[in-house]
Structure formats: C-alpha cells, structure tokens
Amino acid sequence: MKTNYNLIMEEIINNLKDKPKLLLHACCGVCSSSVLERLYPFFDITVLYYNPNIYPIEEYNKRLNVQKEIIEKMNFKINLLEIGYNNEDFEKISKGLENEKEGGIRCTKCFHLRLEKTVQIAKKNHFDYFTTTLSVSPYKDSQRLNKIGEVLSKEYNVKYLYSDFKKKEGYKRSNELAKKYDLYRQHYCGCEYSLNEANEYIKETKHQNN
Numbered sequence: 380m381k382t383n384y385n386l387i388m389e390e391i392i393n394n395l396k397d398k399p400k401l402l403l404h405a406c407c408g409v410c411s412s413s414v415l416e417r418l419y420p421f422f423d424i425t426v427l428y429y430n431p432n433i434y435p436i437e438e439y440n441k442r443l444n445v446q447k448e449i450i451e452k453m454n455f456k457i458n459l460l461e462i463g464y465n466n467e468d469f470e471k472i473s474k475g476l477e478n479e480k481e482g483g484i485r486c487t488k489c490f491h492l493r494l495e496k497t498v499q500i501a502k503k504n505h506f507d508y509f510t511t512t513l514s515v516s517p518y519k520d521s522q523r524l525n526k527i528g529e530v531l532s533k534e535y536n537v538k539y540l541y542s543d544f545k546k547k548e549g550y551k552r553s554n555e556l557a558k559k560y561d562l563y564r565q566h567y568c569g570c571e572y573s574l575n576e577a578n579e580y581i582k583e584t585k586h587q588n589n
C-alpha cells in the first residue's frame with residue numbers, strides 16, 4: 380500500500396512549535412513555485428540549486444535564472460544557494476545507465492545524488508530539516524523519493540520533511556504560477572538522455588500526424 384506522504388508532512392507542520400530552518404532542494408523554478416508558496420509560512424527556507432544532471436550548461440543556467448526570478452517575483456525572503464555546475468557528479472552515477480527510460484534506475488540514482496548533497500549541506504550548516512521539490516511532478520515517484528530521504532535522514536541524523544507536493548493540486552498550482560509570472564518552462568526532465576527521449580517523442584508524434 381502506498382504511503383500518503385502529504386498527510387505525514389501536514390502532521391509534521393501541525394506539530395511545529397517555531398519556524399525551523401529548512402534546506403529545500405529545488406529542481407527548477409517552476410516546480411519550486413507552489414512548494415515555496417506552501418512551505419513559506421512555516422519554515423525559514425534556504426533553496427539549494429544543486430542539479431548536476433541538467434544538460435547542457437546553457438539549460439542549467441536558464442533554469443537557475445528562473446529559480447532566482449520566481450523567488451524575486453513572489454517576493455519571498457529566501458536565500459538561494461548555488462554550488463556550481465558539476466555535471467561530472469551526474470556522469471559518474473549514470474555511467475552504464477544511459478539507455479534507461481525515464482523513471483528507471485538512473486532516476487533513482489539521480490534523486491539520491493541530489494538528496495545526498497542536500498542532506499550533507501544541511502548537516503554542515505545546522506539546518507533542522509531537508510527536503511526536495513521533486514515530488515511536485517507527476518512524473519516523479521514520491522514513494523521512491525521519500526524512502527531515499529528517510530534513509531539519508533537516518534544516515535546523517537538530519538530530519539527529513541516527508542512530502543508529496545503534487546497532492547492538493549500542487550502541480551496544477553505550479554503551472555498556474557508559471558503562467559502568472561511568465562516563467563520559462565522546459566520540455567524535458569533535465570539530463571542529456573531525457574532530452575534525447577523528449578526530442579524522439581516530438582519527432583515521432585510529428586511523423587504520426589503527417
């Protein structure tokens with residue numbers, strides 16, 4: 380049976396006594412918009428933009444700029460932490476998994492890579508909680524994501540904020556905010572392989588429609 384991680388998050392929030400420090404890994408500005416709106420009243424948030432999976436670097440920078448844009452446009456007092464483009468981190472973990480379909484084991488490793496960096500930085504800088512915006516996407520398996528978060532939480536002894544941000548229409552809200560603030564939206568998940576997969580799909584669809 381699937382765990383309702385949104386309910387778990389709501390329970391955590393209901394039991395908060397103050398505004399804890401949260402290190403929120405953000406995959407992109409669009410996804411983070413509804414998540415920030417939701418968490419901002421309850422946490423002292425720092426956004427971590429660590430996405431070595433994104434290819435090419437121009438796309439990485441584009442998404443980083445959207446991340447800055449949304450924080451500014453939504454008028455949030457939030458720090459943004461960016462630690463540079465480390466595509467080799469992703470290359471290491473995806474070696475041999477180039478032909479995996481989106482959603483497969485390469486993605487599990489990609490989630491783990493980004494969450495582990497998040498918990499390491501959270502630990503070093505005395506954050507109370509860490510989590511990621513990734514579960515806002517209907518293409519991301521929140522069961523898998525939360526299990527990775529749980530394991531890392533025990534390993535590093537930092538509290539993990541369980542979440543399933545797509546619940547309560549989180550994904551729909553992200554789309555609305557992207558429209559409202561006129562944000563750039565990418566057509567692929569992030570890595571070189573997902574870019575190829577998305578382009579193939581577009582080509583096939585065009586071919587079928589001709």
Ligand code: SF4
Binds near residue numbers: 481485572573
């Ligand atoms: S498809 Fe997305 S989640 Fe999967 S490996 Fe590529 S960038 Fe990471």
